[in-house]
Amino acid sequence: MPRAKAPLGPSRLSQVLKNLNRHPKPVLPSLKTLKLTLAARNDHFGARHFIKEDLPRIQYTNPGMQIQxxxxxxxxxxxxxxxxxxxxxxxxxxxxxxxxxxxxxxxxELMARAGGDRWQAYVAERRVAGQEPDIPSTQPHSTPKEGIAAALP
Structure with missing residues (x-):
């Protein structure tokens, strides 16, 4: 029986690991607990996106931190x-x-409050290079309410 061909391109696991190890690493050495409270549905969209995109990286980098x-x-x-x-x-x-x-x-804001010297050094390094800090997600061009209002007819 012939072998099945391996899928071309990177595997799903390699993509997940690439995302988790993306620079800058969210190392939070002084933080013990992070508790986020938000609405179950239909509000607090930035916090929801933070949970989906950034929280897995924070948890992966800081395994001893309690997250609720x-x-x-x-x-x-x-x-x-x-x-x-x-x-x-x-x-x-x-x-x-x-x-x-x-x-x-x-x-x-989280990194500025709890990132410590490592985050401050990263921000200073980027400023010296004449660049903004490279934040994991793309920077929006409007505030959340403006973006929603602009999308409505």
Whole structure:
């Protein structure tokens, strides 16, 4: 019986590993716990994208960190905001408002608060080279609300 031909191109696993090891690595040495609270449906789109695109890389790079995602049902009249609670190894805590933010902005703010010297050195290196920090996702050209409003007829 003849062998089946191997698929051409990179395997799915190699693509996943390439994504997880993409530069810059989100090393968060001082962070103990990351807790993200957002609506279960129909809101907080930047936080949802952050969970899908950036959180797997953060978890892969920081295996000892506790990560908790709370998706809370939200009714039409509710007006609470999505937030990220950061608990550091020294016992301090801080809260980030992640409502109405792009996932890249959430990532940048998280790294600025918890990335430590390694992240600061990376940002300084990029500025010296005359470039913006290379954030994993593409930078948007409008705010979330402007993008939605512009798409509507």
């Amino acid at each position: 995602i709370d998706k809370i049902p939200r009714s039409v009249g509710d007006t609470w905001r999505a937030e990220m609670l950061l608990e550091f190894k020294n016992g301090s805590r801080t809260t980030m408002d992640v409502s109405d933010k792009w996932s890249t902005s959430i990532f940048e």
